[in-house]
Amino acid sequence: MTDPDFAVVEFVLTTLAYNEREDLDPDDLPPSYRTPFWSEGTIERPLTATVETARQATGVDRPWEAISGLMFTDHDDFSGAIEFTDRSMAEQWYLDRAEDDRIEENPVLAATFEDDRDVNHELARANNRPARADKAFIDTLLEEYFDDDEEDEMLDLVDVRAPEEIELTLDDIVLTDEQEGEIYKIVKAIEHREYLASIGLREIGKLLFVGPPGTGKTSVARALAQKLGLPCVEVKLSMITSQYLGETAKNVEKTFEVAKRLSPCILFIDEFDFVAKTRASDEHAAIKRAVNTLLKSIDEVSLIRDEVLLIGATNHPDQLDAAAWRRFDEIVNFPKPDAPMRADILRIVTREMEIVDFHPEELADLTEGLTGSDLRLVLREAVLEALTEERTTESDSHDHSD
Ligand SMILES: Nc1ncnc2c1ncn2[C@@H]1O[C@H](COP(=O)(O)OP(=O)(O)O)[C@@H](O)[C@H]1O
Ligand SMILES: [Mg+2]
Incomplete structure (x- = not known):
């Protein structure tokens, strides 16, 4: 952890330097x-260092x-106000x-001290998450774009996640070589x-993730957004179509509009097989219209032109027709993990735990057919069980009255 005095001085210096350098x-x-400085989608100069802004920016409780x-x-x-x-x-x-590495994590200070130290402003800036990926920016953009009623409706259908809200990273997910290759590409x-x-x-930037539930499709889409510093716009097709039947086609269009407004971003369309289901059955004309709108919207969106990376996901590839x-x-295939992958997943999931006598390879051999999600659940149950047992033995010997 950085020292509180260092963190606050660093923040105040940054505000001073930023205000001077147009x-x-x-x-x-x-x-x-x-x-602390976002306001209606912009950050205006001057930035003022106060007890409150310093607290929010640095996490130091009593900055002064x-x-x-x-x-x-x-x-x-x-x-x-805090001043020097x-x-x-x-x-x-x-x-x-301050170490050089530390200064380079802050592009403002890297620019300020480029002559004094071995730091590079361009590099610092390239590694810094861009402002348009901030949750605060995304929220103001959505507010501006939809009026109140519309926004409530829309946010029922679409889940927009800022990179900072995504907890699982690519390092937490065990990938096949094929998956790794596709992600790298x-x-x-x-x-x-x-x-x-x-x-x-231009024919790049539309991926379909195919595999049984619990194999990491949603996690990889989000982790990719996190890695790239992009917002992730998530829709479940069943939601879009079931809730507002008459409005469905419009909702589909709006979803793509949101994605284009937030671009660069990832648009993750889950339960893609829903398209097939509704196309096959002779359902409501509104749904058919919506599906056609969806397919057309997909054709029209482009990673290269609109900076929207489209990822579809399906658990039921057999239900998709050629049009989809x-x-x-x-x-990109998401198979159930083989034994070595299962062992890796078990190792990752238990990284923070101290387990005596833990043999991931042996456990992997015993868990044939389980997905990453199953393995997580199994471990969670085991941990909870251990806690419960501890509690019972503990309450036998101690008197916990609170
Ligand atoms: N290959 C994997 N490596 C690590 N964790 C995994 C893997 N596959 C699934 N999981 C975990 O299982 C849970 C559910 O995965 P999810 O991404 O929702 O699967 P899907 O979208 O394919 O149904 C998540 O917590 C995820 O981290
Ligand atoms: Mg999923």
Whole structure:
């Protein structure tokens, strides 16, 4: 953990430098520093360092107390403003304590200290999560775009997740070689999308994840968003079609509009087989219209042009017809994990646990046919059971009266 005084000085220095340098923009601010300053979709200068903004940005509970002992700090009781009485002393104090790696995590300070230290502003900025992936930005954009009633309706159908809200990362998911290859390819395509556009390569960026429930399809879509620093717009087709029958086609269009507004982003369409089900059965005309709208919307959206990466997922590939398959450029299989993968999943899930006598390979041999999701559940049950047993033996010997 960083020391509280260091964290607060770093924050105040960042606000001062940012206010002076018109060439920097919100993408240069570390994401947590942006949080207190978002207002109606923008971050305006000047950024003022106060007890409140410092607390939100750094997580330090009592920011003024943390730095009040330093010679160069001052504080206005009334406004809460935190100031430096001697800026160069503050900078020296900071530079004496900050490693290069630390400075490079903050593009504003990397730009400020590029001459003093071995840090690179461009690199720092490239590694910093962009402002348009902030939850606060996404929320204001959605608010602006939909009026209140519409927004409630829409948010029932579409789940928008900011990268900062995604807990599971790609490192937590055990992938087959094929999956790894596909993910690597798409990451490269997104990095080089301008080049791909320039050579006219457009048939990329529509993936279909196919496999039984619990094999990690949803997790990989979200983790990919997290890795790329993009919002993830999630829709379940069954939701879109079941709730507002008459409105379905409109909802489909709106979903794609949301994705385009939030782009670059990932649009994750779950339960894609729902298309097939409704096309096959002779259902309501409204649903048929919606399905056609969906297929058309998919044709019209593009990673290269709109910066929307489309990922469909289905547990029932057998139910999809050619019209649906044709929409995707790549099919990514999510098989049930084999024994070595199961052992890896068990190792990952138990990473934080201390288990005596744990043999993932043996356990993997005993769990043939289970998915990643099943394995997680099995372990959770085992842990809860162990806790319950402990509780019973404990309550036998101690008296817990509270
Ligand atoms: N290959 C895997 N490696 C690690 N965890 C997995 C794997 N497959 C599934 N899981 C875990 O199982 C749970 C359910 O997975 P999910 O992504 O919802 O599956 P799906 O969308 O295919 O039904 C998640 O907690 C996920 O992390
Ligand atoms: Mg899923």
